[in-house]
Amino acid sequence: MRPVMLITPPMVQFNTAYPAVPMLAAFLHRHGYDVAQADLSLALALRLFSPDGVHQIARALRRRFSTRRGPEAVRHFLAHQSRIEAAIPRVVALLQGASMDASTLATFDNLPQGSRFASMKGLWTDPDPETLARHKSSLFLDEIADAVRAGLDPHFELARYAEHLASPGDYPALARALRRRPTLIDRWIDDLAESTWRQHRPAVVGFSVPFPGALYAVFRVARRMKALDRKLVTILGGGYVNTELRDLTEPRVFSDFDFVTYDDGEIPLLRIVEHVIRRRPLSRLVRTRRRLRGQVVWHDDANAPVLRHRDRPAPDLSPLAVTGYLAMSESPNPMHRLWSERRWLKLALAHGCYWHRCAFCDTCLDYIKRYDPADAGTIVGWMETLMAQTGLSDFHFVDEAAPPALLGAVARAILARGLRVTWWTNIRFDLAITPALARLLVRSGGLAVTGGLECATDRLLALQNKGFDTKQATRAMAACARAGMLVHAYLMYGYPTQSVQETMDALDLIRQLFACGILHSAYWHRFALTVHSPAYHQADKLGIRLQTRPSAGFACNEVAFREEKAAYDPAAFGPGLRRATYNFMHGVGLKAEPTIWFEFPVPRPSLAKDFVKKLLCER
Ligand code: SF4
Structure with a gap:
C-alpha cells in the first residue's frame, strides 16, 4: 500500500516541529495506515543555510x-560571501545542538557582522560563551535572510513566505504569483516538493497550513506533486483554512487540492484516506469541501464521531526527532527568545478555551469555543511518550488559555511521576492564578507564562469581556514572576472607543510592570476585527461602521471598519508603543515619562505612579 504523506509547508518557525502533522500522523497510524511526514519549512531553511x-x-x-x-x-x-560559505556548516551545527569546545566557540566571534549585529551592540549581557555563540549564529543567519529579501525576493522571511497573498486573501493575485517567473526560493520549494514525492511516492498527501505565511508555498508544493503524479490525491487543512477559508467557493482551488477540510483534522482526514485507499463512499466525508462538476460542494456525515481531546494519541515525532531543527536565539531578552531558542515539544492540555468569551477573539470557531480538556494522567502520559521518542524534555503547552486547575493537576502529576521537564504555556491573568499555584507550577518545571493584557485599562478590559481587571491581572503576573517564572503580555491598541488617554495609561501600566520586575516581555498588536469574533456583531455598541466583507469565495477573516467618532489615529501610536516596550524589555526608560517615546505631543498618563507598587505591597 502506498503511504499517506503529511506535510508542513514553508514557511513556519523552524526551531521545532509544528504539532499538527505529528498529531495527524499518530492518529492515522492508530488506524493502521503507513504515514510519512515531511517538514518542508525546515527543509527549505536547511537548503538556504548551506x-x-x-x-x-x-x-x-x-x-x-x-x-x-x-x-x-x-x-x-556579497562582500563576505566566502567567509559566510565557510562558516555556515559550523553555525548550523551549533544551532542544531552540537556541543563545541571553548576554542571552537571562540571562533564565532569572527563571523561576518552586518547591521543586525550593530543594532544589538551592548544589549547582550549574558556572559556564557555558548549562549553568546548561539546569539551570534542566529543574527548571522538572519542577515543571510535579509540579503535574500532585500535583493531577490521581497516577500521572503524566515517564518513566513509571501504572506501578503494570503491575508487578506485574493485568489486571482495568488494565481498570478504562482504563474510568475519563479524566484530562487520558488525553485527550491519546487525541488523539495519533487524530491519529497520521489522519496515516498504517496497515494495521498495532506497539507496542514497553520498560518497565512505558508499558503503560497502549499499551492506550489501541491501543484508540483500533482504534475509528477496526476492521480495523486491532495488535501488542504490547518489553522489558516479553519479561520480564513470557511466561505470557500472558488473552484480553481480544487485544481491543486482534491479536498479541503475544516476544524480538527483527524476524522476528516481519516475519512478521505478511507475513501481513497479503501473505496469507502464519499457520503462518509466529514467537514470537507470538494469540486463537483465545476461547483464546490460540502460533505459532512452527521453520524461521524467527535474525537475527544483525551482520546488522541500522543503526537508521532519519531521521524522528525533527528531532522535537525535550528534553535534560534536572536533577542537578549530571555522571555522574548523563548519562542525560538529550544526544540519545544508541543502539546495542548485542552481543546479550545475554557473562557471563550473575549469580544475580539474568534470565539465562533470550534478551536476556541469547544472546550474539551484532557485529564492530567493522559497529558503526562503524552509527555512521557514524546520524551521517549525524542530524548527531549522541554514542553510548550500550546493552549489558547491553559485552565489553571488542570495546570495544577498536571504539575502534581509531573512531580508524582518524577519527570524532570521544563515547560511554558499561555494563561489568562485571572483570579485563579494564585501564589500557591504559581509556586507549584515552578516546582514542576514551569519556566514562563504568556497571556493577554490587551488594552490594559479597566474600562476596555470590561468592554472586551476579558473577565479580569488590571488589579487582578497585576496580582496574577506578580504571583508568576515572584514564583520564578518569566511573564510575557500580549497587548492591543486601536480598539474601538479607546482614547489617547487610555492608550497612555496602558503604556504607563506596562512601564510600571516592567519596572517592578513582574513583566519581562510584551508585544503590541493593532486590533483587527474578524468575522468570527463577537465584536463583529457589536458594531452599534462599538460605534463602528463595517466596510464590505472581503470574500469573493476565497479568504475571509479580517474586516475593515471605520470608527464613527474616532478619538485618535491608532496607526500613529503603534511605533511609539513598540519603541517604548522594546526599550523596557532591555531595561531602558523605566523611570522616564512614557510621553518621551512619541514624536508628537501626547498627554501624560493619569494612572497613579505607584499603582503596581501598591498592589505588590498588599498582603
Ligand atoms: S482571547 Fe484568549 S482567553 Fe479570550 S477567549 Fe480567546 S483564547 Fe480565550
Missing part, C-alpha cells in the same frame, strides 16, 4: 548587483 545555498544566493545577487551597489544587506553578503 554552502551551496549561500553560493546560489550570491550568484543570483551578483547578476543583479555589484558588490558596491544595492541594499546594505546585499552589499554585506
Whole structure:
C-alpha cells in the first residue's frame, strides 16, 4: 500500500516541529495506515543555510548587483560571501545542538557582522560563551535572510513566505504569483516538493497550513506533486483554512487540492484516506469541501464521531526527532527568545478555551469555543511518550488559555511521576492564578507564562469581556514572576472607543510592570476585527461602521471598519508603543515619562505612579 504523506509547508518557525502533522500522523497510524511526514519549512531553511545555498544566493545577487551597489544587506553578503560559505556548516551545527569546545566557540566571534549585529551592540549581557555563540549564529543567519529579501525576493522571511497573498486573501493575485517567473526560493520549494514525492511516492498527501505565511508555498508544493503524479490525491487543512477559508467557493482551488477540510483534522482526514485507499463512499466525508462538476460542494456525515481531546494519541515525532531543527536565539531578552531558542515539544492540555468569551477573539470557531480538556494522567502520559521518542524534555503547552486547575493537576502529576521537564504555556491573568499555584507550577518545571493584557485599562478590559481587571491581572503576573517564572503580555491598541488617554495609561501600566520586575516581555498588536469574533456583531455598541466583507469565495477573516467618532489615529501610536516596550524589555526608560517615546505631543498618563507598587505591597 502506498503511504499517506503529511506535510508542513514553508514557511513556519523552524526551531521545532509544528504539532499538527505529528498529531495527524499518530492518529492515522492508530488506524493502521503507513504515514510519512515531511517538514518542508525546515527543509527549505536547511537548503538556504548551506554552502551551496549561500553560493546560489550570491550568484543570483551578483547578476543583479555589484558588490558596491544595492541594499546594505546585499552589499554585506556579497562582500563576505566566502567567509559566510565557510562558516555556515559550523553555525548550523551549533544551532542544531552540537556541543563545541571553548576554542571552537571562540571562533564565532569572527563571523561576518552586518547591521543586525550593530543594532544589538551592548544589549547582550549574558556572559556564557555558548549562549553568546548561539546569539551570534542566529543574527548571522538572519542577515543571510535579509540579503535574500532585500535583493531577490521581497516577500521572503524566515517564518513566513509571501504572506501578503494570503491575508487578506485574493485568489486571482495568488494565481498570478504562482504563474510568475519563479524566484530562487520558488525553485527550491519546487525541488523539495519533487524530491519529497520521489522519496515516498504517496497515494495521498495532506497539507496542514497553520498560518497565512505558508499558503503560497502549499499551492506550489501541491501543484508540483500533482504534475509528477496526476492521480495523486491532495488535501488542504490547518489553522489558516479553519479561520480564513470557511466561505470557500472558488473552484480553481480544487485544481491543486482534491479536498479541503475544516476544524480538527483527524476524522476528516481519516475519512478521505478511507475513501481513497479503501473505496469507502464519499457520503462518509466529514467537514470537507470538494469540486463537483465545476461547483464546490460540502460533505459532512452527521453520524461521524467527535474525537475527544483525551482520546488522541500522543503526537508521532519519531521521524522528525533527528531532522535537525535550528534553535534560534536572536533577542537578549530571555522571555522574548523563548519562542525560538529550544526544540519545544508541543502539546495542548485542552481543546479550545475554557473562557471563550473575549469580544475580539474568534470565539465562533470550534478551536476556541469547544472546550474539551484532557485529564492530567493522559497529558503526562503524552509527555512521557514524546520524551521517549525524542530524548527531549522541554514542553510548550500550546493552549489558547491553559485552565489553571488542570495546570495544577498536571504539575502534581509531573512531580508524582518524577519527570524532570521544563515547560511554558499561555494563561489568562485571572483570579485563579494564585501564589500557591504559581509556586507549584515552578516546582514542576514551569519556566514562563504568556497571556493577554490587551488594552490594559479597566474600562476596555470590561468592554472586551476579558473577565479580569488590571488589579487582578497585576496580582496574577506578580504571583508568576515572584514564583520564578518569566511573564510575557500580549497587548492591543486601536480598539474601538479607546482614547489617547487610555492608550497612555496602558503604556504607563506596562512601564510600571516592567519596572517592578513582574513583566519581562510584551508585544503590541493593532486590533483587527474578524468575522468570527463577537465584536463583529457589536458594531452599534462599538460605534463602528463595517466596510464590505472581503470574500469573493476565497479568504475571509479580517474586516475593515471605520470608527464613527474616532478619538485618535491608532496607526500613529503603534511605533511609539513598540519603541517604548522594546526599550523596557532591555531595561531602558523605566523611570522616564512614557510621553518621551512619541514624536508628537501626547498627554501624560493619569494612572497613579505607584499603582503596581501598591498592589505588590498588599498582603
Ligand atoms: S482571547 Fe484568549 S482567553 Fe479570550 S477567549 Fe480567546 S483564547 Fe480565550
